[in-house]
Amino acid sequence: MSKRSRTNLRKRNVSLKKKPTLDWQERRRRQISDALSKKDISQLRRLATSGHGLINDGLRRLCWPLLLHFEHYELHYKVNLQEVHNDERQVLLDVERSFVYFPKGLNHVQRKQKQSELNDVIVGVLRRHPKLSYYQGFHDICSCLLLVLGKKDAIKAGENIAITDAMLDSLDPILKQLNLLNTLIRLEDLEIANFLEESNILPYFCLSWVITWCSHDIHDYSKVIRLFDFFIASDPLITIYLSAMVIMNRRNELLTLERDNATIHTFLSKFPQHIDINELIQETIQLYRKHPPRKLQKASNEELDEKSCVNLYEKHWLELKADYSVVDEILSLPPSVRKPDKKLKKSNPFNKLNNKQTILTSVTVIAFILITSNWLMKNLPERNLLSFH
Structure with a gap:
């Protein structure tokens, strides 16, 4: 190989090395966005259970409703949501002990606001299904749902997650x-x-x-x-x-x-x-x-x-x-x-x-x-x- 050919080859190699590569986060974001646009739940499941999952809470806010099948669900399908559930007193006790470790940086007022929203989430789930039996620890799950989804969608997610053998x-x-x-x-x-x-x-x-x-x-x-x-x-x-x-x-x-x-x-x-x-x-x-x-x-x-x-x-x-x-x-x-x-x-x-x-x-x-x-x-x-x- 001539000296000129070797020089050209080195230049091409350098060019290839310098070519920007799509990092894994961007690739994963594109995969998630594509699955969301197609409402491809099977692909979303694969993404949620592989690699680094759904990457961030912004994407989770879009993906979880599809994975939990509540994206078109209307909250107020029950006629009477005023009837108090038997377990609401215990819910309040647990809620008052929530949001201690995360999210970080909450002041007293912000923490009380989050606790109030959490109580609304759990009570919203229980009043829609009065036969559910609340257990200490369900508030831990609902805390995460609230942090990712906000109150309204956390109630929807909490309802689907609550209907299990545990409750x-x-x-x-x-x-x-x-x-x-x-x-x-x-x-x-x-x-x-x-x-x-x-x-x-x-x-x-x-x-x-x-x-x-x-x-x-x-x-x-x-x-x-x-x-x-x-x-x-x-x-x-x-x-x-x-x-x-x-x-x-x-x-x-x-x-x-x-x-x-x-x-x-x-x-x-x-x-x-x-x-x-x-x-x-x-x-x-x-x-x-x-x-x-x-x-x-x-x-x-x-x-x-x-x-x-x-x-x-x-x-x-x-x-x-x-x-x-x-x-x-x-x-x-x-x-x-x-x-x-x-x-x-x-x-x-x-x-x-x-x-x-x-x-x-x-x-x-x-x-x-x-x-x-x-x-x-x-x-x-x-x-x-x-x-x-």
């Missing part, structure tokens, strides 16, 4: 979801599963993660809101899969602990603050694909109710057939008539408990619920902050 008139449905965690871990990591079983650890240490979408346990708003992208665009059982991945990612630390129930429970109940959220999400998706909800229920001795939001996800949500009259009908069902899905037959559960273990589990669950309620009442002031998918 029925019994804790049993959500406890059944938590019990699936045991089977999931055993399917993936037998050593951890045996360690937890031998230490008499029940899965209720991650209850807060599941019912608040981690918004009560993670201090970093950017991580919390990234997880909201993921949860809003995913199966309602996805929080169980994420909880399993958090535990298995901590296996080295966990297995070095002394087999003391209190020590292990305390360790597990603290969500790791420095975890890579994007990496955690991708690992969770892989776990979900490997053991989808119906397969997981078949492998477990905990089959969820046929009317569970988990078992209705594909039929009613992905097909855009969510119907509030159906929702009200489901909420009206008493626990006594709720039955496991008939299509799911039990098959050699890993963790059948003998009578002694069953009694121990029942007593422990009751004690845990009482202790957790007391703990939340005392500690919620120090922390701020699902979905009928």
Whole structure:
């Protein structure tokens, strides 16, 4: 190659290097904008569950209404919104303990204004569905909805997110979801599963993660809101899969602990603050694909109710057939008539408990619920902050 040719080649290489490249944020913004313009919900789900999610709250304000199917929803479809819900007193107590850690920089007046709006959001949801049972922690979720969407749209989003197993008139449905965690871990990591079983650890240490979408346990708003992208665009059982991945990612630390129930429970109940959220999400998706909800229920001795939001996800949500009259009908069902899905037959559960273990589990669950309620009442002031998918 001649000297002149080499010089020209170097110039072309320099020119190529200097050519401006589209950074990942701009590429992602264009992808989101394109999906929004086409109302391509499948693509929005892919974007919300991959990479850095929906990037910023401005884009979330546009995307979440589509993902939650409320962009054309009219708020005042209920005739009487003046009737007070039974749980409004507890709502007010929780609201007064909100917005402590974020958003940052709120003065006293601004914080009181946000709390007033938050109360309106939660009460707005409950009065539209009087049969919903409020739980401490739902206000954490609604806090994030309010910060992203504003009050009016937060009520719409909160309504769709509220219609889950967590807000029925019994804790049993959500406890059944938590019990699936045991089977999931055993399917993936037998050593951890045996360690937890031998230490008499029940899965209720991650209850807060599941019912608040981690918004009560993670201090970093950017991580919390990234997880909201993921949860809003995913199966309602996805929080169980994420909880399993958090535990298995901590296996080295966990297995070095002394087999003391209190020590292990305390360790597990603290969500790791420095975890890579994007990496955690991708690992969770892989776990979900490997053991989808119906397969997981078949492998477990905990089959969820046929009317569970988990078992209705594909039929009613992905097909855009969510119907509030159906929702009200489901909420009206008493626990006594709720039955496991008939299509799911039990098959050699890993963790059948003998009578002694069953009694121990029942007593422990009751004690845990009482202790957790007391703990939340005392500690919620120090922390701020699902979905009928």
